[in-house]
Amino acid sequence: MNHMFSHIRKIPAGEDSFGTSPFKAYTITNFDEIPQLDRLPEETRFAMRAVAQVMPFRVNSYVLENLIDWDNVPDDPMFQLVFPQPGMLFDKDMAAMTDLLAKGANAAEIDRLAWDIRHRFNPHPAGQMELNVPTLDGQPIQGLQHKYDETVLFFPARGQTCHSYCSFCYRWAQFTGDKDLRFAAKDSKDLSRYLRKHAEVTDLLFTGGDPLVMGAESLSNYLDPLLVPELDHVQSIRIGTKTLTYWPQRFLTDRDSDDLLRLFERLAENGKQLAIMAHFNHWRELDPPIVREAIRRIRDTGAIIRTQSPLLAHINDDASTWARMWRTQTGLGLVPYYMFVERDTGAQHYFEVPLARVWEIYRDAYSQVSGLSRTVRGPSMSSTPGKVEIQGVTEMGGEKVFVLRFIQGRSGDWVGRPFFARFDDRATWFDDLRPAFGEDRFFFENDFDAQLRRNAAE
Numbered sequence: 001m002n003h004m005f006s007h008i009r010k011i012p013a014g015e016d017s018f019g020t021s022p023f024k025a026y027t028i029t030n031f032d033e034i035p036q037l038d039r040l041p042e043e044t045r046f047a048m049r050a051v052a053q054v055m056p057f058r059v060n061s062y063v064l065e066n067l068i069d070w071d072n073v074p075d076d077p078m079f080q081l082v083f084p085q086p087g088m089l090f091d092k093d094m095a096a097m098t099d100l101l102a103k104g105a106n107a108a109e110i111d112r113l114a115w116d117i118r119h120r121f122n123p124h125p126a127g128q129m130e131l132n133v134p135t136l137d138g139q140p141i142q143g144l145q146h147k148y149d150e151t152v153l154f155f156p157a158r159g160q161t162c163h164s165y166c167s168f169c170y171r172w173a174q175f176t177g178d179k180d181l182r183f184a185a186k187d188s189k190d191l192s193r194y195l196r197k198h199a200e201v202t203d204l205l206f207t208g209g210d211p212l213v214m215g216a217e218s219l220s221n222y223l224d225p226l227l228v229p230e231l232d233h234v235q236s237i238r239i240g241t242k243t244l245t246y247w248p249q250r251f252l253t254d255r256d257s258d259d260l261l262r263l264f265e266r267l268a269e270n271g272k273q274l275a276i277m278a279h280f281n282h283w284r285e286l287d288p289p290i291v292r293e294a295i296r297r298i299r300d301t302g303a304i305i306r307t308q309s310p311l312l313a314h315i316n317d318d319a320s321t322w323a324r325m326w327r328t329q330t331g332l333g334l335v336p337y338y339m340f341v342e343r344d345t346g347a348q349h350y351f352e353v354p355l356a357r358v359w360e361i362y363r364d365a366y367s368q369v370s371g372l373s374r375t376v377r378g379p380s381m382s383s384t385p386g387k388v389e390i391q392g393v394t395e396m397g398g399e400k401v402f403v404l405r406f407i408q409g410r411s412g413d414w415v416g417r418p419f420f421a422r423f424d425d426r427a428t429w430f431d432d433l434r435p436a437f438g439e440d441r442f443f444f445e446n447d448f449d450a451q452l453r454r455n456a457a458e
């Protein structure tokens with residue numbers, strides 16, 4: 001078994017045959033050094049700088065040189081994916097921020113305004129901080145979330161950044177300087193102890209940030225301790241990542257790329273299914289040859305790659321983009337997993353698409369791909385009570401309704417039961433929906449309220 005995947009080809013560190021440049025990151029502090037921005041009017045750059053005071057911004061050389069079509073800026077979806085856009089702030093906030101910058105206000109003043117704006121942007125949607133933190137011997141464990149029985153989320157402390165930031169990120173608040181907005185993480189001992197006590201957990205999801213910004217050694221410090229008989233019930237380990245898009249070199253030419261792949265192999269050899277949960281928002285991210293080589297190397301370790309993305313205005317809000325993305329993924333051996341609805345946080349007003357339209361795009365794209373791509377589920381809203389899937393729009397007893405179901409629920413008993421909301425062509429999130437057929441409440445709400453009361457009493 002030892003050299004099951006020994007055909008992993010060694011690539012000399014720092015070299016790749018794809019001609020990509022060394023890693024260089026840009027943030028708000030060296031924004032003006034981004035060479036490609038020279039072609040944009042100063043006014044545009046100024047507006048982007050203003051937004052980047054509020055929303056996290058980070059981009060790297062690979063993204064600038066290989067993903068963005070600079071002849072198509074600002075409409076280019078990859079440009080929209082990483083660069084702050086003027087429309088992301090409301091006019092009033094934008095005016096206040098540009099005023100401060102124009103008059104050369106000091107950092108403290110700018111930070112104060114940025115903080116104010118962020119706190120009006122629902123930084124922690126779906127009760128993330130209060131509702132899902134598990135306890136061990138009566139003590140809350142930070143950096144762990146356990147919302148659905150089978151799956152524990154783990155936020156390793158060193159994996160709380162990314163090679164580049166997505167402009168729409170629903171975890172955006174973690175990446176601002178505000179300490180009180182961070183979902184703190186913890187070392188692996190608590191994780192192991194917690195999992196030993198929870199035999200119902202079959203899946204562990206490493207998330208962030210992007211855990212693959214960590215070195216192979218750090219990652220191994222978290223993962224190798226899980227390869228013990230007492231944790232046999234944890235059969236799948238998922239790693240949520242955008243590294244295939246933002247730094248595919250991670251799997252080829254980073255100093256420890258081969259160690260990383262060997263760690264992946266070790267999980268497979270020890271009976272764990274490793275799932276790389278890759279975030280792809282657009283088929284363009286899959287085009288560079290280096291991405292395809294990275295995918296090949298990951299798959300050679302025995303890991304499976306599943307894919308997910310929200311549907312976003314300005315980036316992927318049409319069916320042909322999704323159909324082409326799913327088809328491309330399936331052709332590369334990737335498994336489409338989730339289509340999400342843009343969450344009710346951050347610059348939601350910029351990226352949101354009405355639910356009725358989201359469902360139309362989903363259905364239109366789904367109908368254009370073969371059954372092998374129809375592993376995808378959605379459109380799904382990760383709301384406080386659970387993941388709610390929009391199954392469709394139809395008419396029942398003379399009323400136009402959304403047909404919904406939980407694909408995950410805070411209570412397992414809610415899952416898979418069809419339920420109905422009044423049709424509303426402006427609704428963009430679950431909270432906008434009201435029960436159909438003159439009902440006061442959705443079927444799960446009494447039960448949910450009781451859970452919240454129990455939670456508050458604890």
Ligand SMILES: *Cc1c(COP(=O)(O)O)cnc(C)c1O
Binds near residue numbers: 152153387407408
């Ligand atoms: C989506 C999600 C999971 C995983 O659900 P699956 O249906 O197994 O993919 C686990 N925990 C939380 C909080 C989630 O949002």
